[in-house]
Amino acid sequence: MVQRLKYSYGADPSQWGELFLPDPPAAGQLRGVVVVIHGGYWRSTYGAELGEPLAVDLAEHGMAAWNLEYRRAGNGGGWPATFQDVLAGIDKLAELAGQHSLDLGKVVAVGHSAGGHLAVWAAGRGHLAGPGPGAELADPGGVRLAGVVSQSGVLNLAEAERLNLSNGAVANLLGGSSSEFPRRYRCADPMAALPLDVPVYAVHAEADDDVPLAMSALYVDASGAGGVPAHLVMVPGDHFDLINPKSPAYAVCRELAARLLG
Numbered sequence: 001m002v003q004r005l006k007y008s009y010g011a012d013p014s015q016w017g018e019l020f021l022p023d024p025p026a027a028g029q030l031r032g033v034v035v036v037i038h039g040g041y042w043r044s045t046y047g048a049e050l051g052e053p054l055a056v057d058l059a060e061h062g063m064a065a066w067n068l069e070y071r072r073a074g075n076g077g078g079w080p081a082t083f084q085d086v087l088a089g090i091d092k093l094a095e096l097a098g099q100h101s102l103d104l105g106k107v108v109a110v111g112h113s114a115g116g117h118l119a120v121w122a123a124g125r126g127h128l129a130g131p132g133p134g135a136e137l138a139d140p141g142g143v144r145l146a147g148v149v150s151q152s153g154v155l156n157l158a159e160a161e162r163l164n165l166s167n168g169a170v171a172n173l174l175g176g177s178s179s180e181f182p183r184r185y186r187c188a189d190p191m192a193a194l195p196l197d198v199p200v201y202a203v204h205a206e207a208d209d210d211v212p213l214a215m216s217a218l219y220v221d222a223s224g225a226g227g228v229p230a231h232l233v234m235v236p237g238d239h240f241d242l243i244n245p246k247s248p249a250y251a252v253c254r255e256l257a258a259r260l261l262g
Helices: 052-060 081-100 114-123 157-162 169-174 182-188 214-223 248-261
Strands: 003-008 016-021 031-037 064-068 102-112 147-151 200-205 231-235
Touching: 003 081, 016 052, 016 081, 031 052, 031 081, 031 114, 031 248, 052 064, 052 102, 052 248, 064 081, 081 102, 081 114, 102 114, 102 248, 114 147, 114 200, 147 248, 157 169, 157 182, 157 214, 169 182, 200 214, 200 248, 214 231, 231 248
Parallel strands: 031 064, 031 102, 102 147, 147 200, 200 231
Antiparallel strands: 003 016, 016 064
8 A cells, every 4th residue: 555645845735745654665675766847837737646647557567756846936946946946856865865764876767848847957957066057056965866658748948939839938938038147047958967867758748739749859969978878768659648547658757767776
């Protein structure tokens, strides 16, 4: 039977996560964690209810899952709050590790759409340093992701802005255009954090009409220049099949998450 435990990582009503735990591990053993980061083009209209079915399914398949909520554009999020929340939410696992036998060396993320962007971005947190935008996000002592499954993630913000995806969603997240905030855009773009030293599976639905394939393909192509190359994985279905636990597209994502946990 799956155990569900809700924890806050800040004072805002959107700063929380829900931990889904399968049966306890054997004495002395630790278990990895899958951080589930929902999408919705970073807007407050959409919340962690999108990730809940995935977290339940992962736990039912023996994996601990941390369904993460965060401030979005429209309820206190945007730059830099959304990004601060994602890192703080992942770091909350360090406080929960001892109580729930969690292995902080095996923390991976599954992120859908805008959540895929945030998951891959968080995997590159080690690149955040120096003065200017992003400096307040740098934290060398935080929990590091060991891998990411991006589900039709928005992995190239420059291209997403050029295509005006979801009626200006990127500008809405970052507070303006790239011409107004070029350094902010660079800090927020997963492309700028390449090369990564952890594996990324960029899973993309073949019939996805919400996030173009270019979002995954351009990222994967750029990742080949060094570090650990990302892998493009095409699956049948549309954008929302990726978060339907009964779909073949989602089953591939679950299998990849299990592979990353080892």
